[in-house]
Amino acid sequence: MGVHDAMDVLSGKWKIPIISSICYYNERRFSDILNDVPGISNKMLSKELKELEINKLIKRTVLDTQPITVQYVLTEHGETLKGIIKDLTAWGISHRKKIIGK
Amino acid sequence: MGVHDAMDVLSGKWKIPIISSICYYNERRFSDILNDVPGISNKMLSKELKELEINKLIKRTVLDTQPITVQYVLTEHGETLKGIIKDLTAWGISHRKKIIGK
DNA sequence: CAGTATCCAAAGGGATACTG
DNA sequence: CAGTATCCCTTTGGATACTG
Numbered sequence: 001m002g003v004h005d006a007m008d009v010l011s012g013k014w015k016i017p018i019i020s021s022i023c024y025y026n027e028r029r030f031s032d033i034l035n036d037v038p039g040i041s042n043k044m045l046s047k048e049l050k051e052l053e054i055n056k057l058i059k060r061t062v063l064d065t066q067p068i069t070v071q072y073v074l075t076e077h078g079e080t081l082k083g084i085i086k087d088l089t090a091w092g093i094s095h096r097k098k099i100i101g102k
Numbered sequence: 103m104g105v106h107d108a109m110d111v112l113s114g115k116w117k118i119p120i121i122s123s124i125c126y127y128n129e130r131r132f133s134d135i136l137n138d139v140p141g142i143s144n145k146m147l148s149k150e151l152k153e154l155e156i157n158k159l160i161k162r163t164v165l166d167t168q169p170i171t172v173q174y175v176l177t178e179h180g181e182t183l184k185g186i187i188k189d190l191t192a193w194g195i196s197h198r199k200k201i202i203g204k
Numbered sequence: 205c206a207g208t209a210t211c212c213a214a215a216g217g218g219a220t221a222c223t224g
Numbered sequence: 225c226a227g228t229a230t231c232c233c234t235t236t237g238g239a240t241a242c243t244g
Contacts, residue, residue: 009197011115012216030226041218046227056200067224067225077200084189091186095111095179114236132206143238148207169205169244208243216235223228 009055014040014048019078020085022058027073057081111157116142116150121180122187124160129175159183 010016014037021036022028028036034045049072052058057078063069074081112118116139123138124130130138136147151174154160159180163173176184 013113034226039218042227043219043229044217047217062226065225070226077197080193080196084186084193087186087189091182094182136206144207145209145239146237149237164206167205172206206244209241211239213238214236216233218233219231221229221231224226 009057012048014044015052016085016088018045018048018052019057019074019081020089022072022074022078023082023085027071029069029071033072052078111159114150116146117154118187118190120147120150120154121159121176121183122191124174124176124180125184125187129173131171131173135174154180 010019017037017040018033021033025032030045030049033049034040034042037045040048049058049060053060056075058072059075061071061073063071112121119139119142120135123135127134132147132151135151136142136144139147142150151160151162155162158177160174161177161180163175165171165173
């Protein structure tokens with residue numbers, strides 16, 4: 001039942017959608033993700049990105065632009081989640097169809 | 103980015119570990135799951151099981167014993183999560199090794 | 205055994221304003 | 225743009241006691 005610990009790193013309402021966004025576009029900026037993930041606040045996004053970075057799932061790069069932009073990409077380790085996220089997405093779509101009938 | 107909606111049904115700290123428990127043993131009783139999932143309280147387990155049942159991922163059966171026992175199994179639809187949960191477990195184990203070094 | 209009920213502390217998280 | 229800070233309400237969830 002060790003999934004528990006695994007999921008801690010992906011816990012909360014937002015981590016999977018955030019990773020999905022970065023995953024889908026390969027690289028993504030703060031404000032992009034803010035738009036990609038419906039309902040998230042800048043405060044939450046900031047907090048979640050920080051946690052994902054600490055857990056070495058994403059990498060943060062400050063670009064030397066004016067004003068500065070920050071780019072997020074998956075780490076090599078984060079990439080190993082791609083398949084699972086794809087499966088979850090597919091499952092979610094079929095689940096909606098099955099239960100909610102959307 | 104539709105994962106968001108998909109995950110709602112699996113949201114919270116406990117749903118995945120609960121499903122894992124039922125999944126692993128095929129059928130599982132309330133008190134068994136209480137033991138399987140470290141840290142969960144009976145209140146939370148009760149609440150989460152109810153939600154999983156509403157979302158048609160698990161099926162609840164009251165057995166005619168004295169005192170009564172209640173058995174939980176995955177529904178056919180819940181079974182479709184097996185692969186994903188297995189992958190998440192595997193990912194979690196490798197993640198722990200990689201980051202936390204346990 | 206399988207829950208429910210209650211109390212209450214802690215964490216989550218939105219809205220808004222502000223900064224380098 | 226990419227955050228941080230603050231205020232404050234909402235949700236989560238532990239501990240404990242109780243019921244059929």
